Amino acid sequence: MKLLRGYLADFVSLLFPELCPACQTSLVVNEYIICSDCRYNLPYTNFHLQADNIVAQQFYGKIKVEAAYALYYFTKGGKVQNLMHHFKYKGMQQIGNLLGHIAGTQLAQNPVFNTVDLIIPVPLHKKRFQERGYNQSARFAEGLAEKLNAMVEDHNLLRTIATATQTHKSRFARFENMQDVFMIKHPEKLINKHVLLVDDIITTGSTLEACGMELLKIPGLTLSIATIAYAQ
Incomplete structure:
Protein backbone atom coordinates (compact mmCIF):
# COMPACT_ATOMS: atom_id res chain seq x y z
CA MET A 1 0.00 0.00 0.00
CA LEU A 42 20.07 33.05 -4.06
CA PRO A 43 21.91 36.34 -3.32
CA TYR A 44 22.69 35.95 0.39
CA THR A 45 24.00 39.09 2.08
CA ASN A 46 25.89 37.44 4.97
CA PHE A 47 25.08 40.53 7.01
CA HIS A 48 25.04 38.37 10.16
CA LEU A 49 28.85 38.42 9.82
CA GLN A 50 29.06 42.22 9.29
CA ALA A 51 28.10 44.51 12.16
CA ASP A 52 28.53 47.64 10.03
CA ASN A 53 26.39 46.46 7.11
CA ILE A 54 24.16 48.46 4.75
CA VAL A 55 20.98 47.75 6.71
CA ALA A 56 22.55 48.94 9.97
CA GLN A 57 23.74 52.09 8.22
CA GLN A 58 20.14 52.94 7.27
CA PHE A 59 19.44 53.80 10.90
CA TYR A 60 22.59 55.73 11.84
CA GLY A 61 21.61 59.04 13.44
CA LYS A 62 17.89 58.12 13.40
CA ILE A 63 17.21 55.38 15.94
CA LYS A 64 19.51 53.29 18.13
CA VAL A 65 19.72 49.78 16.70
CA GLU A 66 21.81 47.10 18.37
CA ALA A 67 22.16 44.97 15.23
CA ALA A 68 20.53 44.85 11.80
CA TYR A 69 20.27 42.20 9.10
CA ALA A 70 18.70 41.13 5.83
CA LEU A 71 18.83 37.59 4.45
CA TYR A 72 18.93 38.38 0.70
CA TYR A 73 19.61 41.18 -1.73
CA PHE A 74 16.47 42.16 -3.64
CA THR A 75 16.73 43.21 -7.29
CA LYS A 76 13.87 44.07 -9.62
CA GLY A 77 12.99 41.11 -11.84
CA GLY A 78 15.25 38.78 -9.86
CA LYS A 79 14.53 35.47 -8.16
CA VAL A 80 14.08 37.04 -4.73
CA GLN A 81 11.36 39.29 -6.16
CA ASN A 82 9.64 36.20 -7.60
CA LEU A 83 9.88 34.50 -4.22
CA MET A 84 8.47 37.50 -2.37
CA HIS A 85 5.62 37.87 -4.88
CA HIS A 86 4.47 34.29 -4.24
CA PHE A 87 4.87 34.81 -0.51
CA LYS A 88 2.90 38.05 -0.28
CA TYR A 89 0.33 37.75 -3.06
CA LYS A 90 -0.06 34.06 -3.95
CA GLY A 91 -0.88 32.77 -0.48
CA MET A 92 2.34 30.75 -0.05
CA GLN A 93 2.66 31.44 3.68
CA GLN A 94 5.03 28.49 4.14
CA ILE A 95 7.73 30.48 2.32
CA GLY A 96 7.91 32.81 5.32
CA ASN A 97 8.45 30.00 7.81
CA LEU A 98 11.16 28.45 5.63
CA LEU A 99 12.99 31.75 5.16
CA GLY A 100 12.69 32.37 8.89
CA HIS A 101 14.42 29.04 9.53
CA ILE A 102 17.20 29.88 7.08
CA ALA A 103 17.69 33.38 8.52
CA GLY A 104 17.44 32.10 12.08
CA THR A 105 20.17 29.55 11.45
CA GLN A 106 22.46 32.37 10.34
CA LEU A 107 21.51 34.72 13.18
CA ALA A 108 22.06 32.02 15.79
CA GLN A 109 25.77 32.32 14.90
CA ASN A 110 25.75 35.98 15.99
CA PRO A 111 25.97 36.54 19.79
CA VAL A 112 23.94 39.76 19.60
CA PHE A 113 20.90 38.07 18.06
CA ASN A 114 21.21 35.19 20.51
CA THR A 115 20.09 37.55 23.29
CA VAL A 116 16.73 38.37 21.63
CA ASP A 117 13.78 37.95 24.01
CA LEU A 118 10.86 38.82 21.73
CA ILE A 119 10.31 38.98 17.98
CA ILE A 120 7.81 41.58 16.79
CA PRO A 121 6.62 41.62 13.16
CA VAL A 122 5.77 44.93 11.54
CA PRO A 123 1.96 44.88 11.68
CA LEU A 124 -0.50 45.22 8.84
CA HIS A 125 -3.53 47.46 9.18
CA LYS A 126 -6.62 45.33 9.88
CA LYS A 127 -8.07 46.18 6.46
CA ARG A 128 -4.93 44.95 4.65
CA PHE A 129 -4.82 41.89 6.90
CA GLN A 130 -8.39 41.00 5.95
CA GLU A 131 -7.57 41.36 2.26
CA ARG A 132 -4.44 39.19 2.43
CA GLY A 133 -5.51 36.83 5.18
CA TYR A 134 -2.13 36.83 6.92
CA ASN A 135 0.78 39.05 7.86
CA GLN A 136 3.84 37.95 5.87
CA SER A 137 6.21 39.43 8.45
CA ALA A 138 4.56 37.32 11.17
CA ARG A 139 5.15 34.12 9.17
CA PHE A 140 8.83 35.08 8.87
CA ALA A 141 8.94 35.85 12.60
CA GLU A 142 7.59 32.40 13.45
CA GLY A 143 10.40 30.71 11.56
CA LEU A 144 13.00 32.95 13.22
CA ALA A 145 11.59 32.26 16.67
CA GLU A 146 12.10 28.52 16.33
CA LYS A 147 15.81 28.95 15.61
CA LEU A 148 16.48 31.75 18.11
CA ASN A 149 14.47 30.27 21.00
CA ALA A 150 12.51 33.50 21.28
CA MET A 151 8.81 34.31 21.54
CA VAL A 152 6.76 36.05 18.86
CA GLU A 153 4.82 39.07 20.17
CA ASP A 154 2.30 39.52 17.38
CA HIS A 155 -0.51 41.67 18.82
CA ASN A 156 1.23 44.37 20.83
CA LEU A 157 2.57 46.69 18.14
CA LEU A 158 -0.45 47.94 16.19
CA ARG A 159 -0.85 49.85 12.93
CA THR A 160 -3.66 52.31 13.57
CA ILE A 161 -3.70 54.05 10.16
CA ALA A 162 -3.96 52.44 6.73
CA THR A 163 -1.20 54.28 4.88
CA ALA A 164 -0.95 54.73 1.12
CA THR A 165 1.55 52.63 -0.81
CA GLN A 166 5.20 53.59 -0.32
CA THR A 167 6.40 52.29 -3.69
CA HIS A 168 6.88 55.55 -5.61
CA LYS A 169 7.55 57.90 -2.69
CA SER A 170 10.85 59.61 -1.88
CA ARG A 171 12.60 58.77 1.37
CA PHE A 172 11.28 61.91 3.10
CA ALA A 173 7.76 61.30 1.77
CA ARG A 174 7.93 57.70 3.04
CA PHE A 175 9.00 58.93 6.47
CA GLU A 176 6.18 61.50 6.61
CA ASN A 177 3.72 58.85 5.45
CA MET A 178 4.60 56.70 8.48
CA GLN A 179 4.28 59.34 11.21
CA ASP A 180 1.84 58.49 14.04
CA VAL A 181 0.91 55.22 12.31
CA PHE A 182 1.94 52.79 15.07
CA MET A 183 1.11 52.35 18.74
CA ILE A 184 1.99 49.85 21.45
CA LYS A 185 -0.91 48.31 23.31
CA HIS A 186 0.97 46.88 26.32
CA PRO A 187 4.33 48.67 26.65
CA GLU A 188 4.88 47.19 30.12
CA LYS A 189 5.45 43.77 28.52
CA LEU A 190 8.47 45.10 26.64
CA ILE A 191 10.36 46.82 29.47
CA ASN A 192 14.03 45.75 29.57
CA LYS A 193 13.54 43.33 26.65
CA HIS A 194 15.73 42.80 23.61
CA VAL A 195 13.23 43.08 20.75
CA LEU A 196 13.87 41.88 17.22
CA LEU A 197 11.67 43.90 14.87
CA VAL A 198 11.11 42.08 11.57
CA ASP A 199 9.73 43.00 8.15
CA ASP A 200 9.76 41.46 4.68
CA ILE A 201 11.74 44.00 2.61
CA ILE A 202 13.71 47.07 3.63
CA THR A 203 14.22 49.89 1.14
CA THR A 204 14.61 53.27 2.87
CA GLY A 205 13.82 51.82 6.29
CA SER A 206 11.09 54.39 7.02
CA THR A 207 8.53 51.83 8.22
CA LEU A 208 11.01 50.12 10.52
CA GLU A 209 12.22 53.50 11.73
CA ALA A 210 8.67 54.57 12.65
CA CYS A 211 8.08 51.29 14.52
CA GLY A 212 11.46 51.58 16.20
CA MET A 213 10.75 55.11 17.43
CA GLU A 214 7.67 53.85 19.25
CA LEU A 215 9.42 50.80 20.69
CA LEU A 216 12.39 52.81 21.95
CA LYS A 217 10.11 54.95 24.10
CA ILE A 218 9.88 51.91 26.41
CA PRO A 219 12.38 51.93 29.32
CA GLY A 220 15.31 49.56 28.95
CA LEU A 221 14.27 48.23 25.54
CA THR A 222 17.05 47.12 23.18
CA LEU A 223 16.16 47.06 19.49
CA SER A 224 17.51 44.90 16.66
CA ILE A 225 16.13 44.54 13.14
CA ALA A 226 15.88 41.68 10.64
CA THR A 227 14.28 41.49 7.21
CA ILE A 228 14.02 38.92 4.45
CA ALA A 229 15.50 41.19 1.80
CA TYR A 230 17.33 44.45 1.27
CA ALA A 231 16.34 46.37 -1.87
CA GLN A 232 19.47 47.91 -3.32
Missing part, protein backbone atom coordinates in the same frame (compact mmCIF):
# COMPACT_ATOMS: atom_id res chain seq x y z
CA LYS A 2 2.83 2.39 0.90
CA LEU A 3 4.54 1.63 -2.42
CA LEU A 4 1.27 2.24 -4.28
CA ARG A 5 0.88 5.62 -2.57
CA GLY A 6 4.41 6.51 -3.64
CA TYR A 7 3.67 5.63 -7.27
CA LEU A 8 0.44 7.66 -7.11
CA ALA A 9 2.28 10.66 -5.69
CA ASP A 10 4.89 10.42 -8.44
CA PHE A 11 2.15 10.24 -11.07
CA VAL A 12 0.35 13.28 -9.67
CA SER A 13 3.63 15.22 -9.55
CA LEU A 14 4.19 14.45 -13.23
CA LEU A 15 0.79 15.88 -14.11
CA PHE A 16 0.88 18.77 -11.65
CA PRO A 17 4.51 19.44 -10.71
CA GLU A 18 5.29 21.72 -7.80
CA LEU A 19 7.33 24.66 -9.01
CA CYS A 20 10.02 26.58 -7.20
CA PRO A 21 8.54 30.07 -6.64
CA ALA A 22 11.93 31.68 -7.23
CA CYS A 23 12.86 30.15 -10.60
CA GLN A 24 9.73 28.22 -11.67
CA THR A 25 11.57 24.93 -12.24
CA SER A 26 9.89 21.69 -11.10
CA LEU A 27 10.81 20.51 -7.63
CA VAL A 28 12.26 17.02 -7.43
CA VAL A 29 12.13 14.43 -4.65
CA ASN A 30 13.26 15.79 -1.26
CA GLU A 31 13.12 19.43 -2.40
CA TYR A 32 10.83 21.53 -0.21
CA ILE A 33 9.25 24.78 -1.47
CA ILE A 34 12.51 26.16 -2.95
CA CYS A 35 14.69 24.12 -5.31
CA SER A 36 18.21 23.17 -4.23
CA ASP A 37 19.85 25.45 -6.78
CA CYS A 38 17.97 28.51 -5.49
CA ARG A 39 18.40 27.45 -1.88
CA TYR A 40 22.18 27.61 -2.28
CA ASN A 41 22.57 30.31 -4.91
Whole structure:
Protein backbone atom coordinates (compact mmCIF):
# COMPACT_ATOMS: atom_id res chain seq x y z
CA MET A 1 0.00 0.00 0.00
CA LYS A 2 2.83 2.39 0.90
CA LEU A 3 4.54 1.63 -2.42
CA LEU A 4 1.27 2.24 -4.28
CA ARG A 5 0.88 5.62 -2.57
CA GLY A 6 4.41 6.51 -3.64
CA TYR A 7 3.67 5.63 -7.27
CA LEU A 8 0.44 7.66 -7.11
CA ALA A 9 2.28 10.66 -5.69
CA ASP A 10 4.89 10.42 -8.44
CA PHE A 11 2.15 10.24 -11.07
CA VAL A 12 0.35 13.28 -9.67
CA SER A 13 3.63 15.22 -9.55
CA LEU A 14 4.19 14.45 -13.23
CA LEU A 15 0.79 15.88 -14.11
CA PHE A 16 0.88 18.77 -11.65
CA PRO A 17 4.51 19.44 -10.71
CA GLU A 18 5.29 21.72 -7.80
CA LEU A 19 7.33 24.66 -9.01
CA CYS A 20 10.02 26.58 -7.20
CA PRO A 21 8.54 30.07 -6.64
CA ALA A 22 11.93 31.68 -7.23
CA CYS A 23 12.86 30.15 -10.60
CA GLN A 24 9.73 28.22 -11.67
CA THR A 25 11.57 24.93 -12.24
CA SER A 26 9.89 21.69 -11.10
CA LEU A 27 10.81 20.51 -7.63
CA VAL A 28 12.26 17.02 -7.43
CA VAL A 29 12.13 14.43 -4.65
CA ASN A 30 13.26 15.79 -1.26
CA GLU A 31 13.12 19.43 -2.40
CA TYR A 32 10.83 21.53 -0.21
CA ILE A 33 9.25 24.78 -1.47
CA ILE A 34 12.51 26.16 -2.95
CA CYS A 35 14.69 24.12 -5.31
CA SER A 36 18.21 23.17 -4.23
CA ASP A 37 19.85 25.45 -6.78
CA CYS A 38 17.97 28.51 -5.49
CA ARG A 39 18.40 27.45 -1.88
CA TYR A 40 22.18 27.61 -2.28
CA ASN A 41 22.57 30.31 -4.91
CA LEU A 42 20.07 33.05 -4.06
CA PRO A 43 21.91 36.34 -3.32
CA TYR A 44 22.69 35.95 0.39
CA THR A 45 24.00 39.09 2.08
CA ASN A 46 25.89 37.44 4.97
CA PHE A 47 25.08 40.53 7.01
CA HIS A 48 25.04 38.37 10.16
CA LEU A 49 28.85 38.42 9.82
CA GLN A 50 29.06 42.22 9.29
CA ALA A 51 28.10 44.51 12.16
CA ASP A 52 28.53 47.64 10.03
CA ASN A 53 26.39 46.46 7.11
CA ILE A 54 24.16 48.46 4.75
CA VAL A 55 20.98 47.75 6.71
CA ALA A 56 22.55 48.94 9.97
CA GLN A 57 23.74 52.09 8.22
CA GLN A 58 20.14 52.94 7.27
CA PHE A 59 19.44 53.80 10.90
CA TYR A 60 22.59 55.73 11.84
CA GLY A 61 21.61 59.04 13.44
CA LYS A 62 17.89 58.12 13.40
CA ILE A 63 17.21 55.38 15.94
CA LYS A 64 19.51 53.29 18.13
CA VAL A 65 19.72 49.78 16.70
CA GLU A 66 21.81 47.10 18.37
CA ALA A 67 22.16 44.97 15.23
CA ALA A 68 20.53 44.85 11.80
CA TYR A 69 20.27 42.20 9.10
CA ALA A 70 18.70 41.13 5.83
CA LEU A 71 18.83 37.59 4.45
CA TYR A 72 18.93 38.38 0.70
CA TYR A 73 19.61 41.18 -1.73
CA PHE A 74 16.47 42.16 -3.64
CA THR A 75 16.73 43.21 -7.29
CA LYS A 76 13.87 44.07 -9.62
CA GLY A 77 12.99 41.11 -11.84
CA GLY A 78 15.25 38.78 -9.86
CA LYS A 79 14.53 35.47 -8.16
CA VAL A 80 14.08 37.04 -4.73
CA GLN A 81 11.36 39.29 -6.16
CA ASN A 82 9.64 36.20 -7.60
CA LEU A 83 9.88 34.50 -4.22
CA MET A 84 8.47 37.50 -2.37
CA HIS A 85 5.62 37.87 -4.88
CA HIS A 86 4.47 34.29 -4.24
CA PHE A 87 4.87 34.81 -0.51
CA LYS A 88 2.90 38.05 -0.28
CA TYR A 89 0.33 37.75 -3.06
CA LYS A 90 -0.06 34.06 -3.95
CA GLY A 91 -0.88 32.77 -0.48
CA MET A 92 2.34 30.75 -0.05
CA GLN A 93 2.66 31.44 3.68
CA GLN A 94 5.03 28.49 4.14
CA ILE A 95 7.73 30.48 2.32
CA GLY A 96 7.91 32.81 5.32
CA ASN A 97 8.45 30.00 7.81
CA LEU A 98 11.16 28.45 5.63
CA LEU A 99 12.99 31.75 5.16
CA GLY A 100 12.69 32.37 8.89
CA HIS A 101 14.42 29.04 9.53
CA ILE A 102 17.20 29.88 7.08
CA ALA A 103 17.69 33.38 8.52
CA GLY A 104 17.44 32.10 12.08
CA THR A 105 20.17 29.55 11.45
CA GLN A 106 22.46 32.37 10.34
CA LEU A 107 21.51 34.72 13.18
CA ALA A 108 22.06 32.02 15.79
CA GLN A 109 25.77 32.32 14.90
CA ASN A 110 25.75 35.98 15.99
CA PRO A 111 25.97 36.54 19.79
CA VAL A 112 23.94 39.76 19.60
CA PHE A 113 20.90 38.07 18.06
CA ASN A 114 21.21 35.19 20.51
CA THR A 115 20.09 37.55 23.29
CA VAL A 116 16.73 38.37 21.63
CA ASP A 117 13.78 37.95 24.01
CA LEU A 118 10.86 38.82 21.73
CA ILE A 119 10.31 38.98 17.98
CA ILE A 120 7.81 41.58 16.79
CA PRO A 121 6.62 41.62 13.16
CA VAL A 122 5.77 44.93 11.54
CA PRO A 123 1.96 44.88 11.68
CA LEU A 124 -0.50 45.22 8.84
CA HIS A 125 -3.53 47.46 9.18
CA LYS A 126 -6.62 45.33 9.88
CA LYS A 127 -8.07 46.18 6.46
CA ARG A 128 -4.93 44.95 4.65
CA PHE A 129 -4.82 41.89 6.90
CA GLN A 130 -8.39 41.00 5.95
CA GLU A 131 -7.57 41.36 2.26
CA ARG A 132 -4.44 39.19 2.43
CA GLY A 133 -5.51 36.83 5.18
CA TYR A 134 -2.13 36.83 6.92
CA ASN A 135 0.78 39.05 7.86
CA GLN A 136 3.84 37.95 5.87
CA SER A 137 6.21 39.43 8.45
CA ALA A 138 4.56 37.32 11.17
CA ARG A 139 5.15 34.12 9.17
CA PHE A 140 8.83 35.08 8.87
CA ALA A 141 8.94 35.85 12.60
CA GLU A 142 7.59 32.40 13.45
CA GLY A 143 10.40 30.71 11.56
CA LEU A 144 13.00 32.95 13.22
CA ALA A 145 11.59 32.26 16.67
CA GLU A 146 12.10 28.52 16.33
CA LYS A 147 15.81 28.95 15.61
CA LEU A 148 16.48 31.75 18.11
CA ASN A 149 14.47 30.27 21.00
CA ALA A 150 12.51 33.50 21.28
CA MET A 151 8.81 34.31 21.54
CA VAL A 152 6.76 36.05 18.86
CA GLU A 153 4.82 39.07 20.17
CA ASP A 154 2.30 39.52 17.38
CA HIS A 155 -0.51 41.67 18.82
CA ASN A 156 1.23 44.37 20.83
CA LEU A 157 2.57 46.69 18.14
CA LEU A 158 -0.45 47.94 16.19
CA ARG A 159 -0.85 49.85 12.93
CA THR A 160 -3.66 52.31 13.57
CA ILE A 161 -3.70 54.05 10.16
CA ALA A 162 -3.96 52.44 6.73
CA THR A 163 -1.20 54.28 4.88
CA ALA A 164 -0.95 54.73 1.12
CA THR A 165 1.55 52.63 -0.81
CA GLN A 166 5.20 53.59 -0.32
CA THR A 167 6.40 52.29 -3.69
CA HIS A 168 6.88 55.55 -5.61
CA LYS A 169 7.55 57.90 -2.69
CA SER A 170 10.85 59.61 -1.88
CA ARG A 171 12.60 58.77 1.37
CA PHE A 172 11.28 61.91 3.10
CA ALA A 173 7.76 61.30 1.77
CA ARG A 174 7.93 57.70 3.04
CA PHE A 175 9.00 58.93 6.47
CA GLU A 176 6.18 61.50 6.61
CA ASN A 177 3.72 58.85 5.45
CA MET A 178 4.60 56.70 8.48
CA GLN A 179 4.28 59.34 11.21
CA ASP A 180 1.84 58.49 14.04
CA VAL A 181 0.91 55.22 12.31
CA PHE A 182 1.94 52.79 15.07
CA MET A 183 1.11 52.35 18.74
CA ILE A 184 1.99 49.85 21.45
CA LYS A 185 -0.91 48.31 23.31
CA HIS A 186 0.97 46.88 26.32
CA PRO A 187 4.33 48.67 26.65
CA GLU A 188 4.88 47.19 30.12
CA LYS A 189 5.45 43.77 28.52
CA LEU A 190 8.47 45.10 26.64
CA ILE A 191 10.36 46.82 29.47
CA ASN A 192 14.03 45.75 29.57
CA LYS A 193 13.54 43.33 26.65
CA HIS A 194 15.73 42.80 23.61
CA VAL A 195 13.23 43.08 20.75
CA LEU A 196 13.87 41.88 17.22
CA LEU A 197 11.67 43.90 14.87
CA VAL A 198 11.11 42.08 11.57
CA ASP A 199 9.73 43.00 8.15
CA ASP A 200 9.76 41.46 4.68
CA ILE A 201 11.74 44.00 2.61
CA ILE A 202 13.71 47.07 3.63
CA THR A 203 14.22 49.89 1.14
CA THR A 204 14.61 53.27 2.87
CA GLY A 205 13.82 51.82 6.29
CA SER A 206 11.09 54.39 7.02
CA THR A 207 8.53 51.83 8.22
CA LEU A 208 11.01 50.12 10.52
CA GLU A 209 12.22 53.50 11.73
CA ALA A 210 8.67 54.57 12.65
CA CYS A 211 8.08 51.29 14.52
CA GLY A 212 11.46 51.58 16.20
CA MET A 213 10.75 55.11 17.43
CA GLU A 214 7.67 53.85 19.25
CA LEU A 215 9.42 50.80 20.69
CA LEU A 216 12.39 52.81 21.95
CA LYS A 217 10.11 54.95 24.10
CA ILE A 218 9.88 51.91 26.41
CA PRO A 219 12.38 51.93 29.32
CA GLY A 220 15.31 49.56 28.95
CA LEU A 221 14.27 48.23 25.54
CA THR A 222 17.05 47.12 23.18
CA LEU A 223 16.16 47.06 19.49
CA SER A 224 17.51 44.90 16.66
CA ILE A 225 16.13 44.54 13.14
CA ALA A 226 15.88 41.68 10.64
CA THR A 227 14.28 41.49 7.21
CA ILE A 228 14.02 38.92 4.45
CA ALA A 229 15.50 41.19 1.80
CA TYR A 230 17.33 44.45 1.27
CA ALA A 231 16.34 46.37 -1.87
CA GLN A 232 19.47 47.91 -3.32
